[in-house]
Amino acid sequence: MNTAIRLENIYRAFKNHFWQKKKEVLKNISLEIYQGEIFGFLGPNGAGKTTTIKIITGLIKPDSGKVTIFGHNVDSMEAKKRIGFLPESPYFYEHLTGYEFLKINALLSNYIDYKDRVHDLLEKVGLKEVANLPLRKYSRGMLQRIGIAQALIGDPDLLIFDEPLTGLDPIGRKEIKDLILEQKAKGKTIFFSSHILPDAEAVCDRIGIIIDGEVKEVGELNKLLKRGIKTDEISLEDWFVSKIKKNHA
Amino acid sequence: MHRIWAIAENTFKEGLRQKILILLIVFSIILIFISIFLEPFALGESPIILRDLGLAAAALFGILVVIIIGSNLIHKDIEKRTIYTVITKPVKRSEIIIGKFLGLLLLIAILQCAMIVIHQLVIFIYEGSFDLPLFITIPFSLLEIMILLGILMLFSSFSTPTLSAIMGIIFFVIGHASPDLKLFADQINAAPLKYLAYGFYYILPNLENFNLRIDLVHKLPIFTDQIMFSICYGFIYTIFLLYLSIIIFEKREFK
Ligand SMILES: Nc1ncnc2c1ncn2[C@@H]1O[C@H](COP(=O)(O)OP(=O)(O)O)[C@@H](O)[C@H]1O
Ligand SMILES: [Mg+2]
Numbered sequence: 001m002n003t004a005i006r007l008e009n010i011y012r013a014f015k016n017h018f019w020q021k022k023k024e025v026l027k028n029i030s031l032e033i034y035q036g037e038i039f040g041f042l043g044p045n046g047a048g049k050t051t052t053i054k055i056i057t058g059l060i061k062p063d064s065g066k067v068t069i070f071g072h073n074v075d076s077m078e079a080k081k082r083i084g085f086l087p088e089s090p091y092f093y094e095h096l097t098g099y100e101f102l103k104i105n106a107l108l109s110n111y112i113d114y115k116d117r118v119h120d121l122l123e124k125v126g127l128k129e130v131a132n133l134p135l136r137k138y139s140r141g142m143l144q145r146i147g148i149a150q151a152l153i154g155d156p157d158l159l160i161f162d163e164p165l166t167g168l169d170p171i172g173r174k175e176i177k178d179l180i181l182e183q184k185a186k187g188k189t190i191f192f193s194s195h196i197l198p199d200a201e202a203v204c205d206r207i208g209i210i211i212d213g214e215v216k217e218v219g220e221l222n223k224l225l226k227r228g229i230k231t232d233e234i235s236l237e238d239w240f241v242s243k244i245k246k247n248h249a
Numbered sequence: 250m251h252r253i254w255a256i257a258e259n260t261f262k263e264g265l266r267q268k269i270l271i272l273l274i275v276f277s278i279i280l281i282f283i284s285i286f287l288e289p290f291a292l293g294e295s296p297i298i299l300r301d302l303g304l305a306a307a308a309l310f311g312i313l314v315v316i317i318i319g320s321n322l323i324h325k326d327i328e329k330r331t332i333y334t335v336i337t338k339p340v341k342r343s344e345i346i347i348g349k350f351l352g353l354l355l356l357i358a359i360l361q362c363a364m365i366v367i368h369q370l371v372i373f374i375y376e377g378s379f380d381l382p383l384f385i386t387i388p389f390s391l392l393e394i395m396i397l398l399g400i401l402m403l404f405s406s407f408s409t410p411t412l413s414a415i416m417g418i419i420f421f422v423i424g425h426a427s428p429d430l431k432l433f434a435d436q437i438n439a440a441p442l443k444y445l446a447y448g449f450y451y452i453l454p455n456l457e458n459f460n461l462r463i464d465l466v467h468k469l470p471i472f473t474d475q476i477m478f479s480i481c482y483g484f485i486y487t488i489f490l491l492y493l494s495i496i497i498f499e500k501r502e503f504k
Contacts, residue, residue: 056366057337059503091330093259109339110339
């Protein structure tokens with residue numbers, strides 16, 4: 001299987017103030033995401049999911065360790081051309097309309113004939129009616145959808161979504177899960193994070209569990225469940241809670 | 250090129266939405282009108298005062314807009330996290346810096362033209378004829394604004410908007426005191442101070458190079474070699490500042 005993302009021994013610490021001690025946020029993270037899979041990156045709040053994603057997308061650098069995207073350095077144009085990124089609780093230029101926003105993103109993704117592409121995506125994420133409304137008037141769910149549209153606009157091979165389901169109602173969650181499955185069917189690789197476990201059960205091929213900056217488990221969901229707990233009825237949520245408790249014990 | 254244009258367009262649109270622009274246009278109009286009511290006190294000097302005040306106001310408002318918007322140009326994008334989806338697209342960081350620079354410059358160029366047109370109308374109403382040579386000030390005040398915007402982008406590529414704005418104001422003031430600095434350097438005897446003064450004189454931008462107001466208001470001759478020098482000076486200085494900004498911005502993290 002080809003590798004889409006490879007993280008090798010990623011370490012990163014942060015200092016909030018210069019007099020404070022450095023806080024280790026990522027301690028030796030190694031992960032391999034295969035081409036064509038849906039990978040759920042799961043863990044409680046503050047575990048280091050967003051920090052890992054920022055390293056994968058080149059927004060920050062690891063203190064040590066190596067990241068490659070389809071074998072390319074994250075800062076290279078080859079890597080950037082193949083990534084579509086949805087940030088956590090995304091913020092966009094409020095003064096732009098949905099259409100203008102996607103137009104700019106299409107141009108940045110080198111779609112010079114952007115018109116059809118922008119219309120297609122507005123249609124796809126169901127925002128055609130509000131295309132000419134400024135983003136500041138969009139609801140949370142609409143922002144999430146325009147965020148996904150901007151991630152898809154360059155037709156990238158690898159989609160990286162940071163908490164795509166958080167803050168959405170059940171219908172919104174269903175729509176985004178369907179969209180993730182649809183992208184997989186097209187041969188795309190999807191890496192998404194979540195702190196809500198049942199999200200993963202429906203869509204993921206494999207999951208990775210991060211707690212306190214360390215990857216605790218990686219593998220196929222059903223195998224992990226079997227290995228962790230004997231009974232069939234137990235939910236991922238319970239399993240997760242037991243994992244965290246063990247970690248803190 | 251289309252990527253730079255996309256960023257420039259966004260910067261331009263964002264600037265347009267800021268209410269300070271409307272405010273400044275209103276202010277410049279008010280200022281020009283005030284110069285008319287000055288006439289009874291001006292003892293026949295009013296044509297000169299009308300021109301001088303109008304041009305000075307136009308220049309000053311250009312500077313104000315560049316400092317207010319320019320010092321926030323990069324910071325706002327990082328603070329509001331709108332930069333995340335831009336940086337992760339196949340865009341070079343240099344293209345982001347250049348795009349933002351051009352977008353704001355275009356906005357101020359249009360603002361300057363609008364103010365000079367209003368100024369011309371006031372002169373026309375007042376004197377029955379236009380004073381078209383005054384339009385020559387636009388490219389020159391834009392050269393000055395280019396340098397100041399370069400300085401603002403340089404400082405905002407690593408520091409806060411407040412510090413960037415303060416540096417912009419300091420460079421503006423020192424830049425216009427440049428001839429005095431030279432005079433000071435020429436006359437002083439203490440060697441270390443003399444070289445320090447010369448050092449500052451040569452390193453800091455000499456913004457008086459772009460000041461044609463006195464020449465135009467008093468209808469003095471303007472020499473082409475002086476103009477050529479100003480243009481080259483403005484471009485080289487700006488390119489140098491943008492180059493430094495890009496080097497710093499390329500190293501930057503977005504936490
Ligand atoms: N820029 C930063 N400076 C200091 N600490 C940070 C910074 N970013 C994240 N952290 C800390 O790193 C930890 C992990 O954060 P994050 O990656 O956002 O977690 P998650 O996305 O899993 O909720 C948190 O404790 C957070 O406070
Ligand atoms: Mg997070």
